[in-house]
Amino acid sequence: MTSTVYDEVRYSNYPYAQTHPDRLATVAILHGLEPPDPFRARVLEVGCGAGGNLLAMAAATPGIRAVGVDLAASAIAEGRAAAEAVGLENLELRQVDVRALTEGELGEFDYVIAHGVYAWIPQDARDALLAAIASHLSPDGLAYVSYNANPGGYFRRMLRDAGLWHARGIEDPMQRATKAQELFRFLRDQRATEADMYGQLIERIIPALADGPLYRLVHDDLGEFWDPVWFADFAAHAGEHGLAFVGEADLSGMRSELLPDEVGPEVWRFAQGDRVAFEQYSDLMIPRVFRQSVLCRAGAEIALEPAPGNAARLHWSARPNAKPLEVGLVADAFAALDGARPRAVGFEALREELGADAVALGAALLDGFRRERLMPHAGPLHAALTPGERPEVSPLARWQAGRGPDLTSLAYQTVRMEEPAARALIELLDGTRDRDAIRAGLLDRTGLELTAEDLEANLTELTRLFLIVP
Ligand SMILES: C[S@@+](CC[C@H](N)C(=O)[O-])C[C@H]1O[C@@H](n2cnc3c(N)ncnc32)[C@H](O)[C@@H]1O
Numbered sequence: 001m002t003s004t005v006y007d008e009v010r011y012s013n014y015p016y017a018q019t020h021p022d023r024l025a026t027v028a029i030l031h032g033l034e035p036p037d038p039f040r041a042r043v044l045e046v047g048c049g050a051g052g053n054l055l056a057m058a059a060a061t062p063g064i065r066a067v068g069v070d071l072a073a074s075a076i077a078e079g080r081a082a083a084e085a086v087g088l089e090n091l092e093l094r095q096v097d098v099r100a101l102t103e104g105e106l107g108e109f110d111y112v113i114a115h116g117v118y119a120w121i122p123q124d125a126r127d128a129l130l131a132a133i134a135s136h137l138s139p140d141g142l143a144y145v146s147y148n149a150n151p152g153g154y155f156r157r158m159l160r161d162a163g164l165w166h167a168r169g170i171e172d173p174m175q176r177a178t179k180a181q182e183l184f185r186f187l188r189d190q191r192a193t194e195a196d197m198y199g200q201l202i203e204r205i206i207p208a209l210a211d212g213p214l215y216r217l218v219h220d221d222l223g224e225f226w227d228p229v230w231f232a233d234f235a236a237h238a239g240e241h242g243l244a245f246v247g248e249a250d251l252s253g254m255r256s257e258l259l260p261d262e263v264g265p266e267v268w269r270f271a272q273g274d275r276v277a278f279e280q281y282s283d284l285m286i287p288r289v290f291r292q293s294v295l296c297r298a299g300a301e302i303a304l305e306p307a308p309g310n311a312a313r314l315h316w317s318a319r320p321n322a323k324p325l326e327v328g329l330v331a332d333a334f335a336a337l338d339g340a341r342p343r344a345v346g347f348e349a350l351r352e353e354l355g356a357d358a359v360a361l362g363a364a365l366l367d368g369f370r371r372e373r374l375m376p377h378a379g380p381l382h383a384a385l386t387p388g389e390r391p392e393v394s395p396l397a398r399w400q401a402g403r404g405p406d407l408t409s410l411a412y413q414t415v416r417m418e419e420p421a422a423r424a425l426i427e428l429l430d431g432t433r434d435r436d437a438i439r440a441g442l443l444d445r446t447g448l449e450l451t452a453e454d455l456e457a458n459l460t461e462l463t464r465l466f467l468i469v470p
Contacts, residue, residue: 045113107136332354393468421448
């Protein structure tokens with residue numbers, strides 16, 4: 001087994017809510033499709049790294065069966081150890097090269113995910129990735145593929161080329177990244193400015209490179225393979241494998257958020273009604289740097305844009321800690337859903353509560369999704385609505401609390417818990433202790449004496465963060 005650069009330099013290991021079958025199903029529903037039940041799905045992730053994303057899914061959605069594959073043996077070993085420690089039995093991780101998966105070798109899956117892989121591997125592996133998706137996907141299944149996109153990629157390529165030149169002759173990936181970052185910091189300090197066009201460009205794109213972690217430079221912008229694509233080329237490549245574009249998994253990057261409303265119809269006219277051309281021109285207008293595309297088998301009838309009418313088929317929840325909106329139906333919907341957190345509320349119940357018109361509410365909810373305040377769900381979440389008599393934090397979050405501040409919620413998101421005492425509390429919430437035992441345990445572990453009221457407030461907050469299991 002050969003060692004890869006991912007074995008040499010560890011990559012991050014986060015969950016991505018936008019890859020969860022729940023999200024992919026909601027995108028499909030918004031575009032008029034009938035996706036497989038995301039809460040009982042067979043899920044395959046290609047290039048899963050150390051499995052952080054699948055661990056989150058498997059813990060939050062006990063009904064799914066997940067398989068993850070990655071080329072890096074050390075990442076797979078790390079993920080397996082975590083799954084075993086947490087006691088997740090619905091997740092299997094395997095060291096496999098995607099090139100060995102082009103004939104459906106692992107069986108059929110309802111959802112196939114590849115986050116941060118397509119634009120980071122050589123051309124033959126890219127082709128194998130789409131063949132792997134096509135050959136493993138069930139007839140009504142959905143796939144998710146993310147990639148660096150053009151035209152934003154051109155700006156970043158300028159800095160990639162400059163950084164690699166500055167670090168020329170250095171073989172070791174970490175040393176090369178350190179050297180390149182020296183140039184990025186120099187540019188940040190000496191050239192970023194609002195005063196002229198070039199300075200503005202540097203100011204926008206340099207922070208991630210100058211201030212970001214070195215492992216990201218090693219694997220992303222300075223990686224051996226780092227090749228942003230135009231959407232039209234991606235769509236054509238997917239088409240060669242019998243796959244069609246459904247929509248984007250995260251609406252926050254959508255054109256409509258960044259351009260005035262009246263530009264959309266102009267772009268459609270310019271694209272002469274062609275969906276791929278429309279997306280490509282939209283990317284050019286933004287300018288787009290990253291895409292998270294949802295695909296299905298070619299031949300399905302797909303609505304051109306997310307339809308407000310289809311928002312009625314979904315449940316909706318408020319993003320924890322999102323800034324409230326001030327006016328309009330979307331602000332009212334956010335306030336109602338924030339009050340209901342951790343409940344994901346069905347459309348009809350929300351409409352009744354707000355006394356709103358269905359079409360207007362559908363449009364408002366989509367707007368809230370775009371503005372990163374609301375999350376759509378294909379059904380209710382697997383999170384407790386109240387802490388209960390013997391509160392139990394998800395086993396994954398409890399295990400994570402013993403290791404660091406990043407916890408994964410049952411809404412598939414990272415919750416950062418910096419305070420050690422809060423993490424000690426979480427470790428105690430294993431479903432065996434009542435309130436008195438929790439307070440005694442906390443005193444014993446941390447010396448902290450929590451009043452009954454403070455404990456209740458903490459338990460309520462943990463529930464509202466989607467951390468307590470039903
Ligand atoms: C940029 S990382 C993304 C990891 C993870 N999906 C994430 O987003 O955090 C790319 C991943 O693809 C894996 N990879 C690269 N080439 C591969 C191949 N031929 N077969 C399977 N996995 C591969 C790497 O080992 C690495 O874990």
